[in-house]
Amino acid sequence: MEAFADFWATYSTLIFTVGIHALLALSLWLTLSCGLLSLANAAFMGIGAYTAALLTLHLHWPFPMVLAAGALAPAAVALVIGAPTLRLSGVYLAMATLAFGEVTRILVLNLEITGGPEGLNGIPLLTTWWHILLILAAAGYALARLRRSRMGRAFEAIREDEVAARMMGIDVEGHKLAAFTLGAVLAGLAGALNAHSTFFISPREYGFENAVDILTMTILGGISSLIGPVLGATILTLLPELLRFLHAYRLAVNGLILIAVVLFLPTGLWDSRRLRQLVGAWRTRREGKP
Amino acid sequence: MNRATKHLLFAAAGLLAVSAVAGDLKIGIAEALTGGAAQYGVPIRNGFQLAADEINAKGGINGNKLVLVVEDEQGKKEEAINVFKKLIFQDKVLMIFGPTLSNSMFAAGPVANAAKVVAFGTSNTANGISEMGPYIFRNSVMESDVLPVTVRTAVKHYKIKKVAVIYGNDDAFTKSGYDVFKKVLEDQKIPVTTTETYVKGDVDFKAQLTKIKATNPDAIICSGLAEEAATLMVQARGLGLKAPFIGGNGFNSPKLFEVSKTAGEGTFVGSPWANTNPTPANQHFVAAYKQKYGAEPNQFAAQAYDALTIAAAALKSIKVSGNVATDREALHGALPKVSISGATGPFKFRQSVGKDGKPAGYDADQTPFIYVIRDGKFVLFTGK
DSSP states (O other): OHHHHHHHHHHHHHHHHHHHHHHHHHHHHHHHHTTOOOOOHHHHHHHHHHHHHHIIIIIOOOHHHHHHHHHHHHHHHHHHHHHHHTTSOHHHHHHHHHHHHHHHHHHHHHOTTTTGGGOEEOOOOOOOHHHHHHHHHHHHHHHHHHHTSHHHHHHHHHHHOHHHHHHTTOOHHHHHHHHHHHHHHHHHHHHHHHHTTSSEEOGGGGSHHHHHHHHHHHHHHOSSSSHHHHHHHHHHHHHHHHGGGGGGGHHHHHHHHHHHHHHHOTTOSOOHHHHHHHHHHHHHHHHTOO | OOHHHHHHHHHHHHHHHTTSOTTEEEEEEEEOOSSTTHHHHHHHHHHHHHHHHHHHHTTTBTTBEEEEEEEEOTTOHHHHHHHHHIIIIISOOSEEEOOSSHHHHHHHHHHHHHTTOEEEESSOOSTTSGGGOTTEEEOSOOHHHHHHHHHHHHHHHHTOOOEEEEEETTSHHHHHHHHHHHHHHHHTTOOEEEEEEEOTTOOOOHHHHHHHHHTOOSEEEEEOOHHHHHHHHHHHHHTTOOOOEEEOGGGOSTHHHHHHTTTTTTOEEEESOOTTOOSHHHHHHHHHHHHHHSSOOOHHHHHHHHHHHHHHHHHHHSOOOSOHHHHHHHHHHHGGGOEEEETTEEEEEEEEEOTTSSEEEEEEEOOOEEEEEETTEEEEOOOO
């Protein structure tokens, strides 16, 4: 028990970060599942974080309402910017969402209420482990259900072939906007949770680098299932800590591991199809069938 | 974390603490040793190491050896929190020095404060750091203590009537420097002809400088980092702007001269530390640093060196029991009383007031040194 208390005291923030990163990776998984390569999720996280932090600091709203506002504010923004930008596809969409991310960052940097480059400090510690666990579990469950629903099938159809999907009568624009907006909800929640577990937020946490970090987590884990992004987020968050004993070399080793994964497992760590094949091959060998 | 869990944690920490090796005084060092902030974090780590080695070579503190537990916080807020927690709950250090950046201190400081462990910043100059709680200390001099002196000295020397201001508006450090300059200029009733901005990484300042030139100021106040400031100076001279510059803490880097060469002649800068300060403590520090690391020390190394000297003085005055919780509290009680004369000159603490109006942490109470740039070098300004 004592050992656990000690462990928890040391690593609680790290575990929180794993959960929050998993939520971010899932938010991007959702947009990717509809074939949208978006780099706006870091900005959505920022909008959620700032909205939530400002509501707590200035208006003293109760935490559940703060979380809800942190999820809805980026969703509203996503609806507005999604309508025109989602007509783009592939790298062009990536560029447009990247530009949106930069605009958001510079806006936050120059506003008086957001504290400019100095950010907001003194945010109370309100996030607890069960908030993160509950939201992550709810998001996982909702996404799992969504995948098998009419909407999820439509997302998949759009990702595989947009023209074919349109011919089948799927409302492509509507579904894209839905995926983009729901992704913003999850990212905003992650931002609100993060702001209330680290005492401090600043614009530089929601820039291009972070957008790429989220993308890396999702892709590294693999987007063929929900387990992939969560696994990717967990590994990318824990790896630098586990490698701490390497001191100066740890970031280099961290990079090498990433290169190795991308080279040898291009579809991500968790590829359900490959795993099924592996299990199948193992069973065949064991049962001695040809 | 609720109160009951907290109590449980402290109890657990206390029980485990008894088993710590007696005779070793563990001090946590959380600095940015990789990433962009490493340019500050590495000299800081060197300053601590030098001070610790000297203290241990002289037999330690009351016979106990100082052991530094050095961790890299990468200049990121989550890392700073993780490192602080590791140092507090796992390594059971008596106190923590760092983190390097003010932003990281805003994130990690509350963790130390809640655990009743001293967090001692040596390079955090932002306003509001020590307001976070009674366990937050720093010996870094705030811009709001340095800049009024710099401006007053320069105004007197050049008989300045009006100034132009330019600053980097996307960086916490340069923006807070600008806020202080703005207040100082208001307080000293010096009119501002124009205020211009740029962002980090800009290389062309001619548009802003042309505007500044049109307003014909007596001096240009610049809150920027050395990289941008150097280019800015060269371009100002190229446009025929002859007004001298007045700079913030960001100017205190040898990098300023790599690009600007002699364009910065006559610039006034305030610094908490003077390389050429002739006191024996400083001369010893400069010589020892050069010998150990083969490089010139900077202000950050000097402040770290002094910070450990301050902590050593406090440790000397307490009786170490071996129980971490008690020792941490005793150290916290002893620190504010310390006053030393170190590499950065005479030093003592000044208690600050928190947001709730209660007494909070401790800031540095020190007089800054004023430099003027002559022949492409910082020269201590002596009134001539």
